[in-house]
Amino acid sequence: xxxxxxxxxxxxxxxxxxxxxxxxxxxxxxxxxxxxxxxxxxxxxxxxxxxxxxxxxxxxxxxxxxxxxxxxxxxxxxxxxxxxxxxxxxxxxxxxxxxxxxxxxxxxxxxxxxxxxxxxxxxxxxxxxxxxxxxxxxxxxxxxxxxxxxxxxxxxxxxxxxxxxxxxxxxxxxxxxxxxxxxxxxxxxxxxxxxxxxxxxxxxxxxxxxxxxxxxxxxxxxxx
Amino acid sequence: xxxxxxxxxxxxxxxxxxxxxxxxxxxxxxxxxxxxxxxxxxxxxxxxxxxxxxxxxxxxxxxxxxxxxxxxxxxxxxxxxxxxxxxxxxxxxxxxxxxxxxxxxxxxxxxxxxxxxxxxxxxxxxxxxxxxxxxxxxxxxxxxxxxxxxxxxxxxxxxxxxxxxxxxxxxxxxxxxxxxxxxxxxxxxxxxxxxxxxxxxxxxxxxxxxxxxxxxxxxxxxxxxxxxxxxxxxxxxx
Amino acid sequence: xxxxxxxxxxxxxxxxxxxxxxxxxxxxxxxxxxxxxxxxxxxxxxxxxxxxxxxxxxxxxxxxxxxxxxxxxxxxxxxxxxxxxxxxxxxxxxxxxxxxxxxxxxxxxxxxxxxxxxxxxxxxxxxxxxxxxxxxxxxxxxxxxxxxxxxxxxxxxxxxxxxxxxxxxxxxxxxxxxxxxxxxxxxxxxxxxxxxxxxxxxxxxxxxxxx
Numbered sequence: 001x002x003x004x005x006x007x008x009x010x011x012x013x014x015x016x017x018x019x020x021x022x023x024x025x026x027x028x029x030x031x032x033x034x035x036x037x038x039x040x041x042x043x044x045x046x047x048x049x050x051x052x053x054x055x056x057x058x059x060x061x062x063x064x065x066x067x068x069x070x071x072x073x074x075x076x077x078x079x080x081x082x083x084x085x086x087x088x089x090x091x092x093x094x095x096x097x098x099x100x101x102x103x104x105x106x107x108x109x110x111x112x113x114x115x116x117x118x119x120x121x122x123x124x125x126x127x128x129x130x131x132x133x134x135x136x137x138x139x140x141x142x143x144x145x146x147x148x149x150x151x152x153x154x155x156x157x158x159x160x161x162x163x164x165x166x167x168x169x170x171x172x173x174x175x176x177x178x179x180x181x182x183x184x185x186x187x188x189x190x191x192x193x194x195x196x197x198x199x200x201x202x203x204x205x206x207x208x209x210x211x212x213x214x215x216x217x218x219x220x221x222x223x224x
Numbered sequence: 225x226x227x228x229x230x231x232x233x234x235x236x237x238x239x240x241x242x243x244x245x246x247x248x249x250x251x252x253x254x255x256x257x258x259x260x261x262x263x264x265x266x267x268x269x270x271x272x273x274x275x276x277x278x279x280x281x282x283x284x285x286x287x288x289x290x291x292x293x294x295x296x297x298x299x300x301x302x303x304x305x306x307x308x309x310x311x312x313x314x315x316x317x318x319x320x321x322x323x324x325x326x327x328x329x330x331x332x333x334x335x336x337x338x339x340x341x342x343x344x345x346x347x348x349x350x351x352x353x354x355x356x357x358x359x360x361x362x363x364x365x366x367x368x369x370x371x372x373x374x375x376x377x378x379x380x381x382x383x384x385x386x387x388x389x390x391x392x393x394x395x396x397x398x399x400x401x402x403x404x405x406x407x408x409x410x411x412x413x414x415x416x417x418x419x420x421x422x423x424x425x426x427x428x429x430x431x432x433x434x435x436x437x438x439x440x441x442x443x444x445x446x447x448x449x450x451x452x453x454x455x456x457x458x459x460x461x462x
Numbered sequence: 463x464x465x466x467x468x469x470x471x472x473x474x475x476x477x478x479x480x481x482x483x484x485x486x487x488x489x490x491x492x493x494x495x496x497x498x499x500x501x502x503x504x505x506x507x508x509x510x511x512x513x514x515x516x517x518x519x520x521x522x523x524x525x526x527x528x529x530x531x532x533x534x535x536x537x538x539x540x541x542x543x544x545x546x547x548x549x550x551x552x553x554x555x556x557x558x559x560x561x562x563x564x565x566x567x568x569x570x571x572x573x574x575x576x577x578x579x580x581x582x583x584x585x586x587x588x589x590x591x592x593x594x595x596x597x598x599x600x601x602x603x604x605x606x607x608x609x610x611x612x613x614x615x616x617x618x619x620x621x622x623x624x625x626x627x628x629x630x631x632x633x634x635x636x637x638x639x640x641x642x643x644x645x646x647x648x649x650x651x652x653x654x655x656x657x658x659x660x661x662x663x664x665x666x667x668x669x670x671x672x673x
Contacts, residue, residue, distance in 0.1 A: 027352070038343075124331075
């Protein structure tokens with residue numbers, strides 16, 4: 001295996017082992033996301049408003065906001081001495097970015113997969129004829145969110161305002177992801193083609209990947 | 225060894241009680257309106273009762289720790305909260321299973337009992353998440369104790385929600401003016417409540433014992449850490 | 463390798479509007495141990511960061527292991543630089559062994575070399591312990607094991623002896639000797655003037671009051 005992928009997979013494995021032991025995502029963020037799905041109807045008159053119409057918007061918003069929180073989780077943040085160590089080990093900054101994205105995307109997918117049945121249960125939306133056709137959309141959404149969140153985390157690393165500044169940077173840039181994923185789901189429900197929206201997600205992911213690759217070195221220099 | 229036998233007896237008794245309760249549940253009369261679906265309630269109601277009991281014990285354990293600072297109370301509070309969360313999940317799940325054929329829906333937002341029970345579930349999930357996030361035992365006990373006492377306010381709210389708010393949920397079955405159930409159903413219900421309570425006691429005993437073992441192991445591990453550090457071998461370095 | 467390991471000429475460093483270093487000159491030849499001393503806050507660690515190619519210079523010029531500071535060439539020589547400070551770079555939720563395996567994977571070394579290094583520093587029986595639950599001494603030894611494994615040509619020590627017991631101190635000494643024997647060099651930052659005098663071939667004292 002090439003040195004690049006050895007390093008990227010080592011970084012991803014590190015992040016997932018740390019998450020497996022700290023359980024910040026599984027024990028805190030995922031229950032928080034589930035609670036958010038549950039409490040939204042309390043903000044409406046659930047008996048008069050057709051909750052089914054809120055189902056999919058709530059799903060994607062919860063996926064965005066809590067997926068972002070997963071990617072920015074504290075246990076994934078590297079200390080200055082750890083960043084110095086990675087630089088002196090000659091870790092390719094793009095490999096580091098790739099590894100971080102892979103692990104973050106996996107955890108974002110956990111949030112999406114866990115909240116999906118809860119939305120179906122609490123909101124009773126229109127049935128989705130081919131739910132498996134959304135698998136690719138979920139993966140593209142998770143990858144895109146992981147990339148933009150990893151970038152925002154690196155841009156704001158070490159700043160006192162990181163916890164509020166990073167989400168502020170992520171949310172507007174995530175609009176194409178939100179649009180593509182939400183419209184793809186609507187298309188599946190209505191029996192229409194999802195191609196334009198899948199392409200939107202693919203193009204957005206590619207743009208984010210290129211941005212990550214191009215800025216990786218500069219961000220490493222500024223954070224080391 | 226001397227403590228193992230009573231624990232084993234308690235476990236066996238709980239097992240026998242659960243088996244008996246389930247037998248009664250399956251052999252009792254079906255309900256006039258719900259038919260055989262009523263049998264789900266022989267698990268659902270004890271699950272809810274256990275959750276209330278467990279969270280009440282958590283609050284008592286929390287108060288006990290705040291007053292005495294004895295870690296035994298914290299272990300009790302933690303164990304009871306874990307069991308309470310488990311049986312709240314059982315209650316919610318069996319409630320949904322029962323709700324679909326009887327109400328026509330797994331979840332109904334017009335029922336305050338369901339909503340408030342789910343809220344209680346999330347709050348105690350937060351309690352467990354808080355405990356997991358704090359490494360220092362004293363700080364963990366203090367913060368959990370405060371949350372454990374505040375959170376128990378939900379228990380009476382959940383229990384009385386069926387009378388406080390217009391609800392789809394069944395009203396109170398056991399009332400001051402009598403019990404609105406057939407005799408065999410009452411027997412099955414009470415037997416299962418007793419069985420689940422015995423199960424709760426057994427789980428508590430085991431979980432508190434495990435917590436104590438974990439504490440001892442953590443201290444022993446610290447004391448032994450130094451023994452795993454050997455003199456360095458720096459000869460022949462090149 | 464021809465030429466000095468480190469050559470700094472009239473180097474200055476600024477963090478925002480603040481000048482941290484000014485007019486610093488240093489030459490470290492192969493096989494040398496050079497000490498850097500001075501009062502707290504005078505910029506010793508910053509200078510070490512410049513030498514490790516991690517802190518950009520605002521003025522002057524320098525070469526480290528043949529690479530010009532401020533150019534892309536420093537990326538190629540960074541794997542030949544090792545750093546040991548009082549703050550270990552371990553991941554708390556990984557075991558000591560897993561931390562070392564991660565270093566080996568990232569550095570392109572074998573896990574057997576990592577296990578050997580862990581044994582060398584006396585932690586073979588402690589490798590299963592999580593870093594966050596290990597003593598600072600064990601964490602520091604693991605950091606030193608990583609350096610033993612990597613065999614850097616330039617060793618940067620930032621108060622590396624602080625808080626170490628006699629055995630761990632010996633590991634730092636062995637690393638220093640090994641680096642110099644192999645034709646590398648060591649730059650050691652310390653506020654312990656006696657240690658600098660005893661262990662270093664030359665000592666640079668940074669002084670913010672000097673003209």
